[in-house]
Structures are given as C-alpha cells and as structure tokens.
Amino acid sequence: MIDLYFWPTPNGWKVSILLEELGVPYNLIPVNIGKGDQFEPEFLKISPNNRMPxxxxxxxxxxxxxISIFESAAIMTYLADKYGRFMPSELRARTEVNQWLFWQMGGLGPMAGQAHHFRLYAPEKIQYGIxxxxxxxxxLYGVMERRLADRDYLAGDYSIADMAAFPWVSRHERQGQDLNDYPILKRWYDSIAARDAVKRGLAVGADLPQVTSLKSDESKKILFGHNNK
Known part of the structure; x- marks a missing residue:
C-alpha cells in the first residue's frame, strides 16, 4: 500500500493522476496547507521541504x-520505474521524458505558480509581477505549442512528463491564458483531459477546499509567509 500525502493543487494532482493511471491502490492522507499541516513534525520527517505531495x-x-519520497518528479519517477509504465527504460527515450519532466519542474510549474500568486493571492496588485x-x-505555452506540432505527447508516448505538465495547464485561466490561442496545445490538453484515469485523478480531494478558497489572513500567512523557522 502507498500512502499519498495530498492536497488538491496541480502538484498534488500529478501524483494522484499517475496512481490512477497505474491502477495502484493508495491511502489518501490530506495535508491541509491552509492550516499548516505541512509544518507538523511528523510530516517533516517525510517531506523536509514542508511541501506536499x-x-x-x-x-x-x-x-x-x-520508503518515503518527497518532490513530485521524484515520486513520479519512482512509481513509473516500480511499475514499469509511463517511463521508458531505453536510454534515448528515457532522456526525452526526463528533459520534459524537469522542464516542467524548473519552468512551467514555478512560473505558473508565481502567476497564480501575483494574479490571485498577492495582497497588493503589483503590475510588474503580474x-x-x-x-x-x-x-512556456509557446514552447509546448511548438513541441507538440509534430507529435501527440511531449516525449514520444504518453508519459509522466505529460502528467506533470497537464495539471498546471488545467489552471490556464488563472494564469491569464486562453487555450484557444494555442490550438496544438489545446488538442494535447483535451486528449489528456478525456482519459478516465485523469478524470479520476483530478477528482481526488474534490471534497477538500482548494487554495483559491482560502479567505482568512491567517491561512494566507501560513501558506505564503511561513519561513519554517
């Protein structure tokens, strides 16, 4: 059995989607990031960076x-290797997946996350940041648009690279984007969104409050102002 420490965010959905695609049973353990569960000592033993999943x-x-694992890309690689799916073993194909997985981790996720912050959560509307x-x-959407022009998925066959990028693209409106401006990316997005396992993965935590529902100053301070000292 796998314990999944989770809250409904793009990074959380990456792993729930993969687990649903794999058909692996798992035990969902909510980590309420608006209440500060991520700073509890027991969770820090599993995720010392105080982040889920x-x-x-x-x-x-x-x-x-x-074995405990933190960081979504490390989790996805571990699970894909363990179950022998969605991550090739052949050198060149594996390198392709890794490139796009790390592209998401180093680019799409952080930049989209900052767009979310300055557009939705920042107490001051700082136009430069927006x-x-x-x-x-x-x-970054343009990078995907060009990449997908001659292929169905980011790195050959459907893989953890696609599963990692998809939840962030699913929040395109919060990033000020219209997928109709990216017809090739939209085709990729729609094809993944139609997968039953992806639908199930996105439904995980549907009964939990999403970050956008955080209203209190205390919750925002916990989520955005805690320095973990």
Whole structure:
C-alpha cells in the first residue's frame, strides 16, 4: 500500500493522476496547507521541504523498510520505474521524458505558480509581477505549442512528463491564458483531459477546499509567509 500525502493543487494532482493511471491502490492522507499541516513534525520527517505531495511506499521492491519520497518528479519517477509504465527504460527515450519532466519542474510549474500568486493571492496588485509571470507562462505555452506540432505527447508516448505538465495547464485561466490561442496545445490538453484515469485523478480531494478558497489572513500567512523557522 502507498500512502499519498495530498492536497488538491496541480502538484498534488500529478501524483494522484499517475496512481490512477497505474491502477495502484493508495491511502489518501490530506495535508491541509491552509492550516499548516505541512509544518507538523511528523510530516517533516517525510517531506523536509514542508511541501506536499509526498508518499510512503510500504512495499518497496527491495523488500526493505517503507520508503518515503518527497518532490513530485521524484515520486513520479519512482512509481513509473516500480511499475514499469509511463517511463521508458531505453536510454534515448528515457532522456526525452526526463528533459520534459524537469522542464516542467524548473519552468512551467514555478512560473505558473508565481502567476497564480501575483494574479490571485498577492495582497497588493503589483503590475510588474503580474506581467512578468503571465508573460513567462505565455512563453512556456509557446514552447509546448511548438513541441507538440509534430507529435501527440511531449516525449514520444504518453508519459509522466505529460502528467506533470497537464495539471498546471488545467489552471490556464488563472494564469491569464486562453487555450484557444494555442490550438496544438489545446488538442494535447483535451486528449489528456478525456482519459478516465485523469478524470479520476483530478477528482481526488474534490471534497477538500482548494487554495483559491482560502479567505482568512491567517491561512494566507501560513501558506505564503511561513519561513519554517
């Protein structure tokens, strides 16, 4: 059994989508990031960066003690390797997936996340910040638009690279984007959104409040102002 430490955000949905695609049973453990669950000592033992998602695999392939993993890309690579799906073993194909997985981790996720912050959550409307990150998302969507012009998925076959990027693109409106401006990207998005496992993965945590519903100053301070000291 796998314990999934989760809250309904793009990073959380990456892992829930993958688990649903794999058909692997898992135990959902909510981490209420608006109340500060991510700073609890027991969670920090699993995720020292005080971020979810994280997993604990109680049945690792080496037969040893349960293994805990934080960082969504590390989790996805681990699960894909364990179950032999959505991550190629051949060198060149694997390198393609890794490139686009790390592109999402280093570019799309952080930049889209900053766009969310300055457009939706910042207590002051700082136009420079709004423009800076909205425009960077435009650039990154353009990268995907060009990449997908001659292929169905980011790195050959459908893979964890697509699953990592998809939840961030699913929040395009919050990033000031209209997918009709990116017809090739929209085709990719619609094809993934139609997958039953993706629908199930996005439905995980539907009964939990999303970050956009945070209203109190205290919740916002916990989420955006805590320095973990």
């Amino acid at each position: 994280a997993i604990v695999d109680h049945d690792p392939v080496d037969g040893g003690e349960p 423009d800076r990150y909205t425009n960077e998302v435009v650039r």
